Amino acid sequence: MNQRLPINSDSKSEHLLHRLYALQQQCLHISPEAIRQVANEFNLPVSQITAVVAFYAFFYQQPCGRYHILFSNCTSCGYLADGENLLLQFSQHLDVAPGKTRLDGLVSLGETSCIGLCDHGAAMLINGLPIIELDANRIEQIAQLIITETPLTNWPTEWFQVNDIVHKQGLMLSENFTVGSSLKRALASSADDLLAIIEESALCGRGGAGFNTAKKWRICQQASGSAHYVVCNADEGEPGTFKDRLLLRSHVEAMFEGMALCAYIIGAEKGFIYLRGEYRYLLPHLQAVLDQYRQLGLLGNHICGDVAFNFDIEIIVGAGAYICGEESALIESLEGKPGIPRVRPPFPVTHGYLGQPTVVNNVETFIAAAQIVLHGSDWFRSVGTEQSTGSKILSVSGDCQLPGIYEYPFGISVQQVLHDCEAKEVQAVQIGGPAGRLIGKEDFNRRISFEDLSTGGSLLIFGKHRDLLTINRNFAHFFAHESCGFCTPCRVGTKLLKNNLDKIADGRGTQQDVVEIKQLSDLIQRHSHCGLGHTAANHMLDSLQHFPQAIEDLTQQVFAPPFALDEAIKDACRITHRDDAVARLK
Numbered sequence: 001m002n003q004r005l006p007i008n009s010d011s012k013s014e015h016l017l018h019r020l021y022a023l024q025q026q027c028l029h030i031s032p033e034a035i036r037q038v039a040n041e042f043n044l045p046v047s048q049i050t051a052v053v054a055f056y057a058f059f060y061q062q063p064c065g066r067y068h069i070l071f072s073n074c075t076s077c078g079y080l081a082d083g084e085n086l087l088l089q090f091s092q093h094l095d096v097a098p099g100k101t102r103l104d105g106l107v108s109l110g111e112t113s114c115i116g117l118c119d120h121g122a123a124m125l126i127n128g129l130p131i132i133e134l135d136a137n138r139i140e141q142i143a144q145l146i147i148t149e150t151p152l153t154n155w156p157t158e159w160f161q162v163n164d165i166v167h168k169q170g171l172m173l174s175e176n177f178t179v180g181s182s183l184k185r186a187l188a189s190s191a192d193d194l195l196a197i198i199e200e201s202a203l204c205g206r207g208g209a210g211f212n213t214a215k216k217w218r219i220c221q222q223a224s225g226s227a228h229y230v231v232c233n234a235d236e237g238e239p240g241t242f243k244d245r246l247l248l249r250s251h252v253e254a255m256f257e258g259m260a261l262c263a264y265i266i267g268a269e270k271g272f273i274y275l276r277g278e279y280r281y282l283l284p285h286l287q288a289v290l291d292q293y294r295q296l297g298l299l300g301n302h303i304c305g306d307v308a309f310n311f312d313i314e315i316i317v318g319a320g321a322y323i324c325g326e327e328s329a330l331i332e333s334l335e336g337k338p339g340i341p342r343v344r345p346p347f348p349v350t351h352g353y354l355g356q357p358t359v360v361n362n363v364e365t366f367i368a369a370a371q372i373v374l375h376g377s378d379w380f381r382s383v384g385t386e387q388s389t390g391s392k393i394l395s396v397s398g399d400c401q402l403p404g405i406y407e408y409p410f411g412i413s414v415q416q417v418l419h420d421c422e423a424k425e426v427q428a429v430q431i432g433g434p435a436g437r438l439i440g441k442e443d444f445n446r447r448i449s450f451e452d453l454s455t456g457g458s459l460l461i462f463g464k465h466r467d468l469l470t471i472n473r474n475f476a477h478f479f480a481h482e483s484c485g486f487c488t489p490c491r492v493g494t495k496l497l498k499n500n501l502d503k504i505a506d507g508r509g510t511q512q513d514v515v516e517i518k519q520l521s522d523l524i525q526r527h528s529h530c531g532l533g534h535t536a537a538n539h540m541l542d543s544l545q546h547f548p549q550a551i552e553d554l555t556q557q558v559f560a561p562p563f564a565l566d567e568a569i570k571d572a573c574r575i576t577h578r579d580d581a582v583a584r585l586k
């Protein structure tokens with residue numbers, strides 16, 4: 001079990017994750033010497049820095065290539081977009097195996113979970129920059145540019161251009177937002193009046209769990225502590241989700257103001273945006289808008305002339321860990337530690353960052369709060385359902401003609417979304433990413449809302465021709481990779497689930513494997529420590545319930561060992577010069 005590390009009480013001007021990233025930029029990896037140096041600088045034990053470096057997927061202890069490539073292996077921008085084949089082609093062109101660095105140090109080729117570009121076909125990050133719409137032709141061109149060591153600045157700019165594809169605007173996205181408008185309106189009211197407006201709107205969190213926002217803010221406001229904190233969760237790691245990418249690029253002013261009015265209500269002077277490492281390329285834009293806010297007196301000391309209101313925001317960039325979207329893991333990461341979820345209760349709202357009362361909300365939730373203050377709670381409640389007021393911004397991708405962003409009033413049916421995005425011959429839809437629910441045709445009349453199908457925003461569409469076992473395998477590999485390893489049911493269970501599915505895909509599946517998959521799924525769901533484990537087997541249970549034939553048709557045998565026996569004893573047979581039936585246990 002991972003050891004809990006002490007809080008770094010020495011406050012540093014540079015965040016630990018940023019310092020490590022900067023060192024890695026210089027040396028293309030983080031060496032034992034660099035770890036000792038950082039431990040010294042931060043006055044922390046070497047073991048803590050080593051644990052942090054080992055925890056985050058984007059920190060490397062072996063040198064990367066000068067061109068460091070990370071292919072998205074997400075179901076949507078990977079499997080559905082033929083990413084696996086493209087990766088192999090790349091590997092051949094560049095003469096480097098996936099997961100390796102070429103001996104001359106020119107290039108390293110790796111895979112990563114979803115990079116939030118599912119509306120742009122197969123995609124990858126190269127030295128942190130996104131390249132979209134990969135196909136065989138583009139792969140070949142990229143390989144040539146790498147072989148000739150052409151600087152990225154001389155590559156075609158359109159390859160890096162991530163446009164926001166918005167097909168449907170609703171309550172939030174259709175509003176033009178004037179800088180400072182929400183904040184100025186907020187400061188004309190008392191904190192309690194503002195909280196009452198948020199309460200009347202019945203706004204619930206947009207990150208997935210749907211907790212009542214006003215209730216969270218009120219508990220935090222009333223909690224005692226030496227300081228209160230506001231944290232914006234911009235980790236957006238759920239594969240198939242990319243709506244926060246749009247919001248961070250095009251609606252970030254409202255997000256800053258939502259955070260500021262939360263700070264005004266709860267009495268915070270400091271806020272953080274926890275930005276996923278995959279979105280590092282958004283940092284310059286976010287910093288520029290932050291600077292503009294400071295210059296306009298909308299952040300910093302005495303905001304809008306109110307001598308009692310001081311609040312500023314710092315952006316902390318993550319380093320490739322899906323679990324850091326879980327709020328307590330995120331706070332651990334903010335504190336410069338591995339992102340291992342805390343034991344809850346106590347919840348962050350009373351014992352969060354540095355043990356102090358902390359509000360953590362999703363990007364979309366803060367934007368909604370800023371808009372509610374501006375337009376009123378009736379405006380917000382004018383759409384949606386009784387328990388799910390307002391609208392939801394969806395990231396739609398997969399087998400449809402029009403992938404992109406869609407904003408709907410809560411209560412919209414899945415069928416309507418499929419119609420709008422021109423999805424034909426749909427076999428299944430995954431709502432809420434791999435951690436969400438897989439539904440078939442019989443459920444397409446169900447509604448997106450907290451009372452029916454809840455989602456953080458991802459809607460993945462699988463056409464008739466898709467092999468659901470491959471999709472389940474992709475999800476199972478994702479969870480096995482992203483499990484933080486803290487608790488046994490999730491750490492071991494997700495790996496066993498992955499192995500079972502690999503075995504079936506290998507053609508060695510049996511009925512017993514299906515029984516084991518059900519038992520394992522139940523165990524992972526019920527006995528894991530945090531939300532990742534609680535939801536990691538949802539897709540499997542849904543698949544077995546709605547599409548049993550997808551797996552059972554492949555499991556006709558009575559028994560097959562959990563590994564390929566001939567392969568496992570190959571070396572022993574060779575060394576002993578034996579290849580007879582007894583040696584092979586036949």
Ligand SMILES: Cc1cc2nc3c(=O)[nH]c(=O)nc-3n(C[C@H](O)[C@H](O)[C@H](O)COP(=O)(O)O)c2cc1C
Nearest residue numbers: 205206207233235236237325326327361362365531
């Ligand atoms: C494994 C895991 C990953 C999560 N990832 C995110 C995420 O990327 N963004 C997010 O807002 N919430 C995420 N959450 C939910 C957060 O823990 C938390 O509920 C949310 O940030 C609260 O904000 P909200 O009330 O505005 O939704 C995740 C939860 C789990 C268990």
Ligand code: SF4
Nearest residue numbers: 484486487490530533
């Ligand atoms: S459930 Fe998984 S991710 Fe959560 S604490 Fe346990 S091992 Fe870590």
